[in-house]
Amino acid sequence: MSIALFILRRLARGVFTILFAVTVTFLLLRLLPGDPALAVASPNMTDQAREALLTQYGLDRPLFIQYFLYLGQLLQGNLGTSFTQSIPVVDVLMQRLPWTLLLTVTSLVLTIVIGIPLGVLAASHKHRFLDRLVQVFGVTGQSLFVPSVGIVLLFVFGLNLRWFPIGGAYDEGAYGMQWYGSVLSHLVLPAISLTLIQLGSYVLTMRATLIEALGEDYITLAKAKGVPPRTILWKHAVRNAMLPAITLIGLQLGFVVGGAVLTETVFAYPGIGRGIYEAVTQLDFPVLQGAFLLLAVTVVIANMLTDIAYGFLDPRVRTS
Secondary structure, eight states, X not given: OXXXXXXXXXXXXXXXXXXXXXHHHHHHHHTSSXXXXXXXXXXXXXXXXXXXXXXHHTTTSOHHHHHHHHHHHHHTTOOOBOTTTOSBXXXXXXXXXXXXXXXXXXXXXXXXXXHHHHHHHHHHTXXXXXXXXXXXXXXXXXXXXXXXXXXHHIIIIIIISOOSOSSSSSOTTOOTHHHHHHHHHHHHHHXXXXXXXXXXXXXXXXXXXXXXXXXXXXXXXXXXXXXOHHHIIIIIIHHHHHHHHHHHHHHTHHHHHHHHHHHHHHTTOOSHHHHHHHHHHHXXXXXXXXXXXXXXXXXXHHHHHHHHHHHHHOHHHHHO
């Protein structure tokens, strides 16, 4: 299969996945308990004013008509208007997106920086104490629950030791370098929480792929030629073992996004995840739809780019 056809197939799959996510999100939100009209209509309104307001937001129309109107708005780049804030959903999301990006990117970087050395350490000490210790750490990390980790970190390092703030993204009134320091201190606990829950999978994957690489014939040949063990490990084995690990980064992005929603809620971090929680409590459908769409598109694009990159790096993927 040619590169162009491979990319086109992945793009088509991505478009259908996004359309499916939009449809499921639209329908699921309508199944939530409660009347969305309560979010836009005041109890003191007259019946005429209430009906006019519902008509303005299209809430008085049949469900299938609301769906196609929503798709039409999406094609025009219009995500609607927030029921509770009365501002465009795009503005609501853009206010929160930088904080979510800061948290998720920091977490991914920490996962890579910590996960690769730990995986290499375990594989290079196979079946020894360090290997078993790292495996215990990895399995434990895979079984952690995001809110539980966040609450423990808040209780120990926020409430008891008072090393870090327990909520928000920065201190009110901070400015200049003080503001940057405040942002960093508020970021520490959420970033550690999100890193811990995804680190286990990355470490165990890196360990398994590196052990497999160390058993290949080219490694045996390098040893026979007298290549130094450190060079064999880092230049030959790690380099080839990185391909599945890089793929895992793209595949785990959905897990990171889901973890960010829970993490931001626990730490009252003003990202999109916290916005989703607030929108659910307020039945703010437009914000929920916009947030879910943004997260779905992000995950689909990341996976699509990962597939394409893997196709370039390993031609066997294009022919499978």
